[in-house]
Amino acid sequence: MSMSLKNILPILALILGIASLVAPRFLNVFVAIFLIVYAFVGFGLLR
Structure with missing residues (x-):
């Protein structure tokens, strides 16, 4: 299982x-930090 940012976000939220x-x-x-990172992932700026 590869750990991408998409997999890390739920762990980060917890x-x-x-x-x-x-x-x-x-x-x-x-x-604020979580929402900023989540927005970057949503826009595809971070993977």
């Missing part, structure tokens, strides 16, 4: 979700 529960004040930063 990690960020757990991290936001542990440190809720950083939730905005976590969500």
